[in-house]
Amino acid sequence: MRKISRRSFLKAATVACALTALTACGGGDESAAVSVAKDENGAYVDTLTITLGRFAEPSAAALFPEGQTFEDNAYTRYIESKLNVDLVDSFEAGGDAFTNQLATCVASGELPDIMSVISYDTFVEMVNNGLTYDMTDVYEEYASDYIKSLYDSYDGRCLSMATFDGRLMGIPGTNPDNSVPVLCWMRKDWLDKLGINPDPDGDLCITLDDIAAVAKAFVDANVGGGNSTVGMAFSGNDIGDAMCIANAMGGYIDRWIENPDGTMSWSTLAPEVKAAWAKMNEWYEEGILDPQFGTRTTDDINAMMINNELGIVFGAWHIPDWRLSSVKALVPEAEYIAYTVADDNGIVHAYHENAAERFLVVSKDCKYPQVAVEILNILYDDLARATAETAPDVIAYINAGGHNEGRPYYMEVLPANNPSIYYTEHMAVINGEMTPEETTIAENRGSSQAILDYLKDPQNVTEETLGGWHFYESRIIGLGASIDALEKNGNAEWITPKYPPTTPTSEQKKATLDKTELEAYVAIVTGAQPIDYFDTFVSEWKRLGGDAIAQEVQEYFAQ
Incomplete structure (x- = not known):
């Protein structure tokens, strides 16, 4: 992997051009976007053809209403009706096949006009290779005020992930879960x-000692009623499963933390x-x-819950939607x-997840880069209401x-306080202060009605109301406690x-x-090693390449 840098990688100087009032030019030998006329409704007079690289899991195809496909569905038809653009999929792929398609694009130097990129490393590689359009001026000119307000709500933490030498080289999707702490879920x-x-004080905040007391009560009473009840469980193959415990000690798992002197520390090595x-x-x-800690997988833990054997798990606010609902279906x-879980001083230590999740990439050869932003406006502004x-x-x-993959962009653009909006609007519907149809986020209408x-x-x-149960939970x-x-x-x-992004040493x-x-954890x-073995682990981690990675990360952010 080539050395990552935030220096300018554009092969030619950016040229100021005009498209109506503005045409932005990206890097490389790209052609300037041409001026095109629009009618009074904002649609292009002449049909524009836009090629897409689409993330498309085969399993999602089964969720389309009859007669609709990835390329031809309600979303694409709506966009085409609004803009008079013909969206043509250059390729459709999911999983490893999608990763392979992106690798082929990078190797050939040829991208579809617009594509969603899941991996930050791949996005950076595309930028480094001069394959992406400089979207700085295009975004500024064409993004709606509402779209800009969504990105502004992250205080620069989102757009900065796609900004190199002050230029916006792609448009990131957002991750509103970046401001919600991990929770302790109890039966x-x-x-x-x-x-x-x-x-007892009803503030929905407890301590590790409270958790231990509950776990002991569950185990002593064998409240599950089977051969034995397990108080709490963590996956033995995912160190991050214990993030909530580390947070309650003031620590964090597997995160890069910038120290006051500008050096970088890997959070797992901390005394906390x-x-x-x-x-x-x-x-x-x-x-x-x-x-059986150390041998259980996440699937094993899910099975324990379904078998009525486990009383406490840790996870995000939304695990009822996909994890706990499976329990409810079989354990009525x-x-x-x-x-939330506080330290001994009553403080809940929390961290912001990466505010950027997936990246919208426009090819340097795209003739109509503004269309990428106009589609963004339609999907996440117009259709949001x-x-x-x-x-x-x-x-x-x-x-x-119908699956969200019907949308041409495989990403979300939501405000940083989106979970708060989820909570307040669903509460308003429950309290009769708002109808489902009056909620401001499209998905809230269906979920609030289900509740x-x-x-x-x-x-x-019942099977019909299980969805309402997990939305309520x-x-x-979940959001009642965490927000x-x-x-x-x-x-x-x-x-x-x-x-x-992944650094050269990290890749190796x-x-x-x-x-x-994981072995040290x-x-x-389990007591196979004494507590002070942690210090040996720290030294070994640094010796095996950790120090070199920390130096590379420090240099990356210093540029």
């Missing part, structure tokens, strides 16, 4: 059965993480942490409650279960890690370092 029906309340692993070892020895009595009256086919597509249907008979969740229970209660408590302290050594890290928690 509420088990708490009620045992008469336990770990949160050592303390977190020591605490987990205490729990393991006490028998309240899964006795299962109910969950979520808590769509109704059955303004976009009937799109709304019908969504209501019929209302579920709340008609919450004690008897995530939007109300509403946390804001009311005012006890969160946030850090913003750095998110570099990261797998070895990850293995070393499992050994310390």
Whole structure:
């Protein structure tokens, strides 16, 4: 892999041109975008053909309404009707096939007009190779005020990931989950059965000692009713599964932290993480942490929940939508409650995830780069407020279960406070202050209506109302703890890690370092190694290439 740099990689100077009022030019030998006329409705008079590189999982095709495809569906038809552009897929691929297609594009130096890139490393490689259009002026001229406000809500943390030497070389998707802490999820029906309340003040914030006490009560009472009940469990093949425990000690797992002197530190090496692993070892020895820790996978843990064997898990606010709903479907009595986890001083330590997620790339050879931004406006501004009256086919597509991959862009553009909007609007619908149709985010209409249907008979969740249950658990229970209660408590302290691309040494050594890290984690928690073995692990991690990577990351951000 070539050395990564933020220096200018454009092969030719950017030239100021005109398209109507403006035509922006990118790097390389690209042709200037040509001036084209529009009618009074904003559509191009002459049809423009735009080629796309589309992320398209075959499994998603089954979710399209009859007669619709990736290339021809309600979204693409709506865009074409608004702009008079013909969207043609140069390729459709998902998973590894999509990665291979991108590699072919980079190797050949030829990109479709517009494509979504999942990997930041691939995006940086495209920029380094001079394949991407300089979108700085195009974005400034054509992005709607609302779209700009969405990106502005991240305080520069999102657009900066696509900015090189002050030039915007792509348009990032957003990651609004970047400002929501990890939660502790407990079986509420088990708490009620045992008469336990770990949160007597009702602030939805508890400590590690509270968690341990609940886990012990679950285990001692064998509240699951089977051969044995497990208090809490963590995947033995994912060190990040214990992030919540490290956070409660003031530490973080697998993040680059910039020190006051500009040097970079790998967060897993910090004393706070050592303390977190020591605490987990205490729990393991006490028998309240899964006795098979180190061998369980995430799938194993999911099976434990479904088998009514596990009382406490840790995860994001939205795990009811995809993880806990599987439990509810097979264990009807299962109910969950979520808590943030504070340190001994009552502080919830949280970190911002990468604000950028996936990248919209426009080819340096694209004749109409402004169309990329105009489509962005339609998808994430116009259609964000769509109704059955303004976009009937799109709304019908969504209501019929049509997949988001029907959109030509495989990314989201949402405000940084999107989870807060989820919570407040769903609460407003529940309280009768707003109807589902009045919510401001298109997906809130369906989810809030599903919640209302579920709340008609919450004690008897059926296949038809299971969706409403998991939306209630995530939007109300999960976000109630991680957004509403946390804001009311005012006890969160946030850090913003750095998110570099893969460096040369990391490309060669990261797998070895990850293995070393995971082995130390499992050994310390299970007692196979003493707590002070952590110091040996730190030295070994640095020797095996960690120090070299830290230096490369520091140099990258210093440019």
